[in-house]
Amino acid sequence: MKIHKVLIGSFLFCCSCFAINNIVNAQAINQNTDTLMYVPIGGNSWRVDADTTGGNITNDGIVNWTNPTAEFTTYIRLAKKGTLKIWLYGKVANGKSILNISVLNLTKKITVTDAAFADHYAGEWAVTDTGYIAIKIKGVSKTGNYYADINSLKISGTAVDAQTVFVKNNDGDFFYWGRRGPSVHLSYMVPEKMNVEWFYNEVTVPPGNDVLHSYFMADGFGEGYFGMQVNSPTERHILFSVWSPFKTDNPGAIPDSQKIVMLKKGGNVHTGEFGSEGSGGQSYLLYNWKTGNTYKFLMRAKPDGDNHTVYTAWFFAPELNKWQLIASFSRPQTNTWLKHLHSFLENFEPEQGTITRRVLFTNQRVADETGKWMELNKARFTIDNTGAKGYRMDYSGGIDGTAFYLKNCGFFNNYTVRNTLFERHLSNKTPEIDLDKLP
Numbered sequence: 001m002k003i004h005k006v007l008i009g010s011f012l013f014c015c016s017c018f019a020i021n022n023i024v025n026a027q028a029i030n031q032n033t034d035t036l037m038y039v040p041i042g043g044n045s046w047r048v049d050a051d052t053t054g055g056n057i058t059n060d061g062i063v064n065w066t067n068p069t070a071e072f073t074t075y076i077r078l079a080k081k082g083t084l085k086i087w088l089y090g091k092v093a094n095g096k097s098i099l100n101i102s103v104l105n106l107t108k109k110i111t112v113t114d115a116a117f118a119d120h121y122a123g124e125w126a127v128t129d130t131g132y133i134a135i136k137i138k139g140v141s142k143t144g145n146y147y148a149d150i151n152s153l154k155i156s157g158t159a160v161d162a163q164t165v166f167v168k169n170n171d172g173d174f175f176y177w178g179r180r181g182p183s184v185h186l187s188y189m190v191p192e193k194m195n196v197e198w199f200y201n202e203v204t205v206p207p208g209n210d211v212l213h214s215y216f217m218a219d220g221f222g223e224g225y226f227g228m229q230v231n232s233p234t235e236r237h238i239l240f241s242v243w244s245p246f247k248t249d250n251p252g253a254i255p256d257s258q259k260i261v262m263l264k265k266g267g268n269v270h271t272g273e274f275g276s277e278g279s280g281g282q283s284y285l286l287y288n289w290k291t292g293n294t295y296k297f298l299m300r301a302k303p304d305g306d307n308h309t310v311y312t313a314w315f316f317a318p319e320l321n322k323w324q325l326i327a328s329f330s331r332p333q334t335n336t337w338l339k340h341l342h343s344f345l346e347n348f349e350p351e352q353g354t355i356t357r358r359v360l361f362t363n364q365r366v367a368d369e370t371g372k373w374m375e376l377n378k379a380r381f382t383i384d385n386t387g388a389k390g391y392r393m394d395y396s397g398g399i400d401g402t403a404f405y406l407k408n409c410g411f412f413n414n415y416t417v418r419n420t421l422f423e424r425h426l427s428n429k430t431p432e433i434d435l436d437k438l439p
Contacts, residue, residue: 034156035164038089041150043167043175043391045074046354048136059175061151062090065139073354074135074153075411077165077393082158084127086135087119088112089152095144102136109140112148119154127159131413132394167391174391179350181409182387182395185220188341188364189378189421196338198367199299200431203228203343204360204403207291211357211409213349215239218297218361219313220342223331224280226299226313227343228289238287240313240326243280245333251279258332263310266325266439283327285315293318294362298433301338302369309334314438325439341366341376345406346384356394356410360403363427373430379404381420388418399424 041061047070054067062072078084086101090112097112101122108123127133139147155164167178190196201218210230217227224242231237244251246258251273260281262271274282289295296316303309312328343361347353364376381397396407396416402425 034085034158035160035162036154036156037160037164039074039076039153039155039166040169040175041072041074041152043170043178044076045072046179046351047071048073048354055147059170061149062137063149065147065149066145068139070139070147072137072150074137075132075166075354076135076155077132077411077413078127078159079130079163079165080159080161081127081130082160084125084133084159085156086122086125087154087156088122088137088148088150089117089119089154090148090150091115091117092142092144092148093146095142097142097144097147098140099148100136100138100140102138103133117149117151124157127157132411134411165390165393172385174386174389176350177384177386178391179353180386181347181353182392183344183346183384184387184395184397184406184408185342185344185382185384186361186379186397186404186406186422187382188343188376189380190339190341190366190376191374194366194374195369196341196366197300197302197369198365198371198373198435199338199341200363200365200367200373200433201297201343202294202362203297204294204362205289205291206358206360209357209359210291211347211352211355213347213352214357215344215346215348216359217344217346218295219299220340220344221299221301221311221338222336222340223301223309223334224311224329225344226297226326228287228295235286236288238285238289238315238326239282240284241274241280241282242311242329242331243278245331246279248279249275251275254279261330261332263328263330264325265327269326271327281327281329283313283329285324285326287315287317289317290319296323296431298323298431298438299338301336303335303337304330307335308332309336323433323438337369338366343404343406345408347409353409354411356407356412358405358407360400360405362403363429363431364404365431367435371435375426375428375430377426378421378423381416381418381422383418398422402427 042059055065055070219226226240229237271283298314313326
């Protein structure tokens with residue numbers, strides 16, 4: 001399935017000088033009418049310089065910071081204009097460190113000398129617009145071994161209120177999910193009583209949007225998904241997976257009677273099992289798809305009459321001008337046509353959560369068991385828990401010409417309201433596919 005990495009370290013830090021719950025839960029405190037909040041570094045920050053040595057971001061915050069070129073950025077979203085006051089909650093093991101704190105093109109210096117964690121006041125900034133802001137931290141000088149360990153930032157001022165957005169705590173591993181950024185989805189409106197055997201979709205990734213570790217998922221259904229990924233600077237996948245009916249993250253725990261069975265696969269297609277986000281059967285084709293080109297995805301589900309459903313996926317690349325079989329899987333304890341049709345866009349690497357990506361989906365079609373095609377031109381926009389909990393708001397979806405689009409990550413300001421229903425113009429372009437001659 002997706003490739004996952006976890007942040008280094010575990011959130012075991014405690015300090016007698018300050019109750020840890022006040023930090024990781026980022027609970028607001030009212031003091032002199034100003035709202036105070038603690039923004040955990042571990043779920044809201046990234047190292048942004050090219051060199052990755054001598055300074056890490058872990059669940060505990062910035063640690064092992066020795067490299068003078070290291071730069072760190074923390075993102076928050078403000079719903080009000082006004083003043084922003086910032087404190088750094090950190091320490092130095094020995095000596096004295098001077099750091100630069102830059103916000104809204106204004107840099108202030110801060111001195112850290114405490115061997116125990118404490119708040120260090122950086123200064124006040126004027127916020128003249130709402131939306132995301134970047135708080136940048138860089139070392140100026142140090143007399144000890146390390147610049148600083150920084151657990152969190154305390155923020156206050158008239159611009160800070162209950163609508164201020166950031167990852168509040170690590171409950172449910174949200175430092176990891178928050179740094180990945182919000183996943184965004186389109187749920188297509190299909191006639192309720194239709195037996196959908198075929199689902200067709202077209203996908204275009206605009207130039208510059210093939211961000212590393214992105215999944216542009218075209219044909220999603222109740223039991224699996226099918227789309228294309230950027231897996232490394234030199235590798236891209238056409239990925240098709242089907243979940244087992246047995247609920248587990250460990251594919252080895254699935255009983256034989258509930259395993260996904262591979263019936264056939266296309267040339268050069270890799271097949272196996274996946275885990276970590278449910279488990280089941282997985283297949284992928286190594287294919288160097290290109291931005292700006294439109295790729296076609298065709299999904300089929302057909303009950304076999306023996307309480308199994310067969311799911312088959314085909315992929316059409318314009319460079320090859322032909323349909324290619326990806327794989328065909330049999331799912332036990334299943335007797336269904338295609339349901340819950342959707343597309344999504346996600347980033348599956350936390351270090352890439354600061355980069356925006358966008359994708360277009362066009363000409364969605366379904367056909368029933370008789371092969372009669374119908375165009376789908378209505379879709380509902382939804383988000384995952386990272387967005388629903390209000391931890392990230394850099395998500396968007398809607399209409400772009402005759403296409404639906406999805407966009408996420410990168411801390412842009414204009415977001416789309418969850419559950420918005422969009423209707424695009426009909427394209428009236430029935431796909432020219434000879435279903436009987438598919439490989």
